[in-house]
Amino acid sequence: MTHPTHGPQARPALIQRTELACDAVLGLAGPAHAAGIAAVRSALTEPLRLAVVGRVKAGKSTLVNALVGRRIAPTRAGECTRVVTWYRYGAPDRAVLVLRSGERRTLRIDGGLPEELGVAPDDVDHLEVHLQAGALRDLTIIDTPGLATTTPENEAATRRAILGADAVSRSAATQADAVLFLVRDAERADEVAFLRDFLDASGELGASAVNAVGVLSHADVFGAGPWGGDDPIAVAAARARRLAVDRAAEVSDVRPVAALLAETARTGRLREADARALAALAGVEAARLRLWEQLGAPDGVPAETMERLFGLLGPYGVAAGRSVGGGAEPLLRWLEERSGLAELEALIRRRFVLRADVLKADHALEVLDRLGADLPDRAAGAAVRSAVEHARLDPVLHPLREVRALSLLARTAPASPLVQTLTTLTEAPDDAARLGAAPGDDLPARARRLASQSTGLAAVASSPAEAEAARTASRSYLLLARRLEGRGP
Numbered sequence: 001m002t003h004p005t006h007g008p009q010a011r012p013a014l015i016q017r018t019e020l021a022c023d024a025v026l027g028l029a030g031p032a033h034a035a036g037i038a039a040v041r042s043a044l045t046e047p048l049r050l051a052v053v054g055r056v057k058a059g060k061s062t063l064v065n066a067l068v069g070r071r072i073a074p075t076r077a078g079e080c081t082r083v084v085t086w087y088r089y090g091a092p093d094r095a096v097l098v099l100r101s102g103e104r105r106t107l108r109i110d111g112g113l114p115e116e117l118g119v120a121p122d123d124v125d126h127l128e129v130h131l132q133a134g135a136l137r138d139l140t141i142i143d144t145p146g147l148a149t150t151t152p153e154n155e156a157a158t159r160r161a162i163l164g165a166d167a168v169s170r171s172a173a174t175q176a177d178a179v180l181f182l183v184r185d186a187e188r189a190d191e192v193a194f195l196r197d198f199l200d201a202s203g204e205l206g207a208s209a210v211n212a213v214g215v216l217s218h219a220d221v222f223g224a225g226p227w228g229g230d231d232p233i234a235v236a237a238a239r240a241r242r243l244a245v246d247r248a249a250e251v252s253d254v255r256p257v258a259a260l261l262a263e264t265a266r267t268g269r270l271r272e273a274d275a276r277a278l279a280a281l282a283g284v285e286a287a288r289l290r291l292w293e294q295l296g297a298p299d300g301v302p303a304e305t306m307e308r309l310f311g312l313l314g315p316y317g318v319a320a321g322r323s324v325g326g327g328a329e330p331l332l333r334w335l336e337e338r339s340g341l342a343e344l345e346a347l348i349r350r351r352f353v354l355r356a357d358v359l360k361a362d363h364a365l366e367v368l369d370r371l372g373a374d375l376p377d378r379a380a381g382a383a384v385r386s387a388v389e390h391a392r393l394d395p396v397l398h399p400l401r402e403v404r405a406l407s408l409l410a411r412t413a414p415a416s417p418l419v420q421t422l423t424t425l426t427e428a429p430d431d432a433a434r435l436g437a438a439p440g441d442d443l444p445a446r447a448r449r450l451a452s453q454s455t456g457l458a459a460v461a462s463s464p465a466e467a468e469a470a471r472t473a474s475r476s477y478l479l480l481a482r483r484l485e486g487r488g489p
């Protein structure tokens with residue numbers, strides 16, 4: 001049987017091999033761990049789990065709404081904002097409250113989630129919301145209450161969601177494969193410290209440049225703000241680029257996003273009447289708009305309208321959006337473009353969705369390995385860890401090694417040219433692109449040439465991480481050559 005290491009058929013083979021590892025571990029670890037291992041195994045064929053983390057009021061729930069295209073995640077201060085909420089694809093639309101006792105209760109969704117849950121948030125493990133939303137077909141999104149918040153419960157719930165609890169059975173069911181970090185103002189030292197702490201705490205199972213992407217949120221309030229001369233979104237974009245370089249170890253990229261603008265654009269909240277009311281503000285002096293609450297609404301504009309516009313668009317959306325003109329349609333396009341959401345979605349697709357099987361398999365093996373390390377029976381634990389190691393050495397799972405080598409290199413030597421090599425190997429849509437080949441090139445010959453070039457690079461590498469990256473790339477090209485020649489998996 002052949003197992004392609006790349007290409008569309010690679011996914012099932014990679015997942016199948018990881019399922020075999022789960023089965024092997026099940027036989028070694030004993031019945032006490034059967035449920036936990038079964039959960040790890042079944043998650044392999046579910047959509048990738050992406051957790052959205054960041055401090056309270058970072059804009060997480062607003063971003064989730066924008067991504068899902070529904071105003072479902074509460075952004076006010078109700079109880080729902082205090083529990084971990086999974087948004088997954090499913091019909092009919094429904095919400096299931098999963099209590100820490102294991103009990104499950106169905107909640108009604110009328111437009112949005114209820115303000116009150118009917119139980120103390122501390123008794124809730126998580127809330128599962130099933131929606132027929134296209135974005136959820138290949139991604140389960142986990143909204144979290146926030147880290148390092150004023151309430152320890154919020155933090156504990158978030159940590160449980162991302163890092164898992166101590167028992168594998170729980171952690172397997174609650175862990176995320178990938179993470180979006182929302183940071184509201186990158187230059188505030190405590191936000192950076194927060195990111196560090198979180199990453200330290202997450203350890204091996206947590207985030208790294210491979211499975212984490214940063215979001216600089218509230219991009220519309222950067223710089224001097226909406227009433228200053230600068231374009232706040234351009235200021236945020238420049239800051240995001242700097243942050244991506246500084247934080248290359250922790251996140252693979254940082255994108256500026258104005259989630260409020262995206263939410264308004266994507267959830268059908270903006271009506272034609274709003275666009276008309278906004279356009280009517282085009283001639284009003286900026287100072288008057290800025291201070292409207294003190295000075296009163298401009299002539300002919302009801303105060304409710306002002307409130308509604310500021311609620312939908314924020315100060316920047318009002319200040320800059322009023323001159324867009326032409327009605328709701330161009331205004332929606334403008335909001336969409338300014339929000340930066342499409343770029344973030346493209347990144348999520350490239351980094352997470354297209355690599356979903358690799359991230360899920362890697363995560364599953366990591367959980368199994370940790371189970372082995374924690375088993376009180378040392379001999380059984382060693383057998384589990386060796387089964388995991390054995391799986392990792394299978395050529396079918398070579399993409400996991402690529403991703404790990406890339407993570408290590410990005411962390412220690414982000415400027416190394418091998419970062420690009422491994423990124424291309426793991427992200428390119430097909431073999432020709434993976435090899436950087438021109439039309440008509442002899443692909444197997446090119447793969448072999450690149451393999452030996454990479455071996456050469458390993459010999460002159462400036463660090464162990466770079467040497468490992470070069471050896472990994474060399475093996476990638478070699479496996480690719482063998483497959484292209486019809487001689488290997």
Ligand SMILES: Nc1nc2c(ncn2[C@@H]2O[C@H](COP(=O)(O)OP(=O)(O)O)[C@@H](O)[C@H]2O)c(=O)[nH]1
Nearest residue numbers: 056057058059060061062075218258259260314
């Ligand atoms: N101006 C502006 N406000 C935002 C943005 N994203 C979220 N907000 C507002 O910030 C507040 C907190 O957002 P929320 O999504 O509940 O934050 P969470 O606690 O991280 O889930 C809400 O009032 C949102 O409307 C944004 O990009 N720009």
Ligand SMILES: [Mg+2]
Nearest residue numbers: 060061074081
């Ligand atoms: Mg929230």
